[in-house]
Amino acid sequence: GDSVTQMEGPVTLSEEAFLTINCTYTATGYPSLFWYVQYPGEGLQLLLKATKADDKGSNKGFEATYRKETTSFHLEKGSVQVSDSAVYFCAGRDSGGSNYKLTFGKGTLLTVNP
């Protein structure tokens, strides 16, 4: 079945450091890929997405590029802030299967220290 593998962390960085959280997706087709963010005590918010190969999603300084060859969608930010501390989830929906369901990774806890 479909699966999402992401770096589990936790990840601890200093403010203004560079962030990378790896994510790869295994599916029968070419999935749409998403990054969600969950701030403490809250629900998930969509951070960015890409629906086809070579698409780049970006939002709030975060970027991720859909690499077709490896079905990877690594999340990056050039300079993190304390307010970026949250849990980040990678998710995918296989275009070849049911479009009802997303497959989520296990989440990566990011802590940014001042």
Add this chain to the structure above:
Amino acid sequence: SQTIHQWPATLVQPVGSPLSLECTVEGTSNPNLYWYRQAAGRGLQLLFYSVGIGQISSEVPQNLSASRPQDRQFILSSKKLLLSDSGFYLCAWQGKNQETQYFGPGTRLLVL
């Protein structure tokens, strides 16, 4: 614009008691609706989804059930709670033929 509500925000219940969590969506019609559970320190587990009124699909066998009595209302229930039912329950909606799921604020359930 669309909004999604969940209540209660927090719930503490004794083992063996019943449960009812409610989720409602505004500003859209005929959405797909989802219930997820997030146990402490773990990822998201899809529990149920619904593509229409009265249509429920269960993803994992468990102590919980779901119902969709109205187009924009999704209810998660249990007749007798277990300790293992503790967690953070998230409701989400997705428009038909759309890419993105949108999440509610969640309900934190503690079973003692």
